[in-house]
Amino acid sequence: MIERIAIVGAGLIGASIAHAARESGAAKSIALYDADAGVRARARALSLGDVFDDAAAAVTDADLILFCVPVGAMAEAAKAAAPGMKAGAIVSDVGSVKQAVADAVAPLLPEHAVFVPGHPIAGTERSGPDAGFASLFKGRWHILTPLGDSEAEKNAVATLATFWETLGARIDVMTPARHDVVLAVTSHLPHLIAFNIVAMAEDLESVTESEVVKYSASGFRDFTRIAASDPTMWRDVFLNNREAVLEVLGRFSEDLAALQRAIRWGEGDTLYDLFDRARRMRREVIEAGQDTAAPNFGRDTGGEES
Amino acid sequence: MIERIAIVGAGLIGASIAHAARESGAAKSIALYDADAGVRARARALSLGDVFDDAAAAVTDADLILFCVPVGAMAEAAKAAAPGMKAGAIVSDVGSVKQAVADAVAPLLPEHAVFVPGHPIAGTERSGPDAGFASLFKGRWHILTPLGDSEAEKNAVATLATFWETLGARIDVMTPARHDVVLAVTSHLPHLIAFNIVAMAEDLESVTESEVVKYSASGFRDFTRIAASDPTMWRDVFLNNREAVLEVLGRFSEDLAALQRAIRWGEGDTLYDLFDRARRMRREVIEAGQDTAAPNFGRDTGGEES
Numbered sequence: 001m002i003e004r005i006a007i008v009g010a011g012l013i014g015a016s017i018a019h020a021a022r023e024s025g026a027a028k029s030i031a032l033y034d035a036d037a038g039v040r041a042r043a044r045a046l047s048l049g050d051v052f053d054d055a056a057a058a059v060t061d062a063d064l065i066l067f068c069v070p071v072g073a074m075a076e077a078a079k080a081a082a083p084g085m086k087a088g089a090i091v092s093d094v095g096s097v098k099q100a101v102a103d104a105v106a107p108l109l110p111e112h113a114v115f116v117p118g119h120p121i122a123g124t125e126r127s128g129p130d131a132g133f134a135s136l137f138k139g140r141w142h143i144l145t146p147l148g149d150s151e152a153e154k155n156a157v158a159t160l161a162t163f164w165e166t167l168g169a170r171i172d173v174m175t176p177a178r179h180d181v182v183l184a185v186t187s188h189l190p191h192l193i194a195f196n197i198v199a200m201a202e203d204l205e206s207v208t209e210s211e212v213v214k215y216s217a218s219g220f221r222d223f224t225r226i227a228a229s230d231p232t233m234w235r236d237v238f239l240n241n242r243e244a245v246l247e248v249l250g251r252f253s254e255d256l257a258a259l260q261r262a263i264r265w266g267e268g269d270t271l272y273d274l275f276d277r278a279r280r281m282r283r284e285v286i287e288a289g290q291d292t293a294a295p296n297f298g299r300d301t302g303g304e305e306s
Numbered sequence: 307m308i309e310r311i312a313i314v315g316a317g318l319i320g321a322s323i324a325h326a327a328r329e330s331g332a333a334k335s336i337a338l339y340d341a342d343a344g345v346r347a348r349a350r351a352l353s354l355g356d357v358f359d360d361a362a363a364a365v366t367d368a369d370l371i372l373f374c375v376p377v378g379a380m381a382e383a384a385k386a387a388a389p390g391m392k393a394g395a396i397v398s399d400v401g402s403v404k405q406a407v408a409d410a411v412a413p414l415l416p417e418h419a420v421f422v423p424g425h426p427i428a429g430t431e432r433s434g435p436d437a438g439f440a441s442l443f444k445g446r447w448h449i450l451t452p453l454g455d456s457e458a459e460k461n462a463v464a465t466l467a468t469f470w471e472t473l474g475a476r477i478d479v480m481t482p483a484r485h486d487v488v489l490a491v492t493s494h495l496p497h498l499i500a501f502n503i504v505a506m507a508e509d510l511e512s513v514t515e516s517e518v519v520k521y522s523a524s525g526f527r528d529f530t531r532i533a534a535s536d537p538t539m540w541r542d543v544f545l546n547n548r549e550a551v552l553e554v555l556g557r558f559s560e561d562l563a564a565l566q567r568a569i570r571w572g573e574g575d576t577l578y579d580l581f582d583r584a585r586r587m588r589r590e591v592i593e594a595g596q597d598t599a600a601p602n603f604g605r606d607t608g609g610e611e612s
Contacts, residue, residue, distance in 0.1 A: 040383045041529055047395055052562070054488050058584065067310055094317045097608065100373075106462050110339070110350070121521050121523050121524045123524075124601035124602050125601060125602070126601050133599070139522055141520065141521060141523075177552035182517050182518075182521060183424050183521065183524060185513045185517075185518060185526070185551055186513075186517075186518055186521040186524045186526040187326055187521070187524030187525040187526065188525075189503065190503065190524075190525035190528065193499055193562070194564065194584070195560065195565075195581050196561055196562050196580075197496065197499060197558060198431055198582050198584035199561065199580045199581075199584045200557060200558055200561045201491055201492075201587070202583060202587060204554075205491075206487055206491075206493060206553075206554075207487060207488050209587075211488050212488075212491060212492055212587075213587070213590045213591050213594045213596065214447065214594060214595075214596070215447060215449075215489065215492040215493070216492055216591050216596045216597070217425050217427050217446055217447075217487060217596050218427045218489060218496075219316055219493040219494075219497050219532055220491070220492040220493065220496050221597045222376075222528055222531070222532060223496055223497065224584075224587045224588040224597070225526060225528070225588060225589065225597070226525055227581070227582075227584035227585060227587065228584075228585045228587075228588035228589075230545065231577075231581035231585060232578065233580040234581050235574050236577045238577055239569075239577070242569055242570065243567060246566065246569060246570060248510075248512075249562075251506060251510070251568075252506055253559065253562065254499075255502055255506045256330065256335075256453050256499070256502050256559065259498065259501075259502055260552065260559075263544045263545075263552060264548065264552060265549055266545055268378075268541050269545055271537075271540070271545070272537050272538065272540040272541045274501060274502075274505045275501050275505075275537035275540050275541060275556075276537040277505050277508060278500070278504035278508070278533035279533060279534045279535075280483060280500045280508075281507070281508060281519070281532060281534075282431070282517045282530040282533065283534075284538055285527050285530050286521050288519045288522075290520070290527055291523070291530070291531070291605065292520065292603075295430035295431060295437070295530075296430050296431070296603075297531065297603040297604070297605045298603070298605055299598045299603045299604055304534050
């Protein structure tokens, strides 16, 4: 068990870690810092832990330090916290991009700290400290991306694995680069597409925004949920995983062009085969325990589609 | 109250109408027909109503006849049922495309029947008679698209409106062409994009299908639900609403290309503004009662995203 963790950034993920660590007993004490005074005030009101007004003070005495800020704010957070880190402190993060975070943060940390980047595959469309909840990581994957295989790093991976497992997560280990390619497909591209269709629908000339909202239960509403995610976080993801995102986006556009052509030329068999193939993936997702089997996600507001 | 309805096509929608009509008392008796003998057997086993082996026999004596088959099967269903229709019978359908259905079905019906196409904005990713349930239409919109404004059609619109309201729906009236443009945005394009990304992810070289499934809680899984919808139904939608779909798809691709460019050139402000704009639409959808406000749709399998 870890004596003391320090959470830098008290948004949805940071606050959820605080709740989960307390509830599970994964850490004896919890220190928090956020660069935003308003967020610090909320963190105090929510009793998330010992809230500090200074990053370096927050991480002093911490055995494990977790950076829970948008990818683009990682360097600043690391710079502010570094002077307070004790010898042997394990440092990790929860950023959605790993190579860029590794490159930006590693050089800023003291020699006596051990840095292993990480990423919990968990979240909701909400943001801020009030959005946090203890069960967020239960049954979800947590990816660790060690930068080397020194003894210290191996021990840090083991400590982090135990910590996240205590929070309910399952552990995977891969390289930062591999993480970024996989997440470009499973997360970054889906979000980009959702942002794009929702923004597009908002300023169409042919259909009004209120019509789109009114009839959104026919499919569109699903995309609005993902597109409600924090814009700062997502801006940073796309700026920092550019290559992998552009690559998979190119493939998406290519396939979409082929689909467009099949529609234009009335190629029913091509459409049917593709739709039928796509259908099978749902079953696998449910069998893997990655989504509910209930129709319409079990949402309680009636039906959808067509 | 309607004495007798006949449902032609006992899939998700037809079966749901049967359940809802019985539960609400919207019709005294319910006749059903399906071209598939296996579906008829299930409809009998589920006691959905009086199941007939012949379409014309099923609609005899019916005051209201509802075609609940894929858009591409409407003409065949109408042809088979037409000889049985009594004078003054009201005929409608639930197809996701309206102009093509109107054009295909209207000429096949007897002069003494009154045809008003319709479309319930309701459904799930499931299909078949076992997927039906009584509350599917509760709080959802039902769009009626009358083809003229004769006295008979006005009366039919009033009767259909009362029927669907008794099932829990809210009524809208518009032209078939307008319906097809609006639904191309709110339903057809979202489904096309979901089918495309899921099919693409299935045969990427860089990331395996099992990796995609494993990390799908980061956003991708949402798309798999929509992409699990009936492939026959959706093939017919795209074949029969080609123009409107191609138009809005062109706009989507154009906007996506601009987004791609913003990522390539690292234009953070452009990305932030677009993501922030997209975020607002979610609030409107929830305020309009078209989706649950619970994070992650309230699904019970843990978190998502990033």
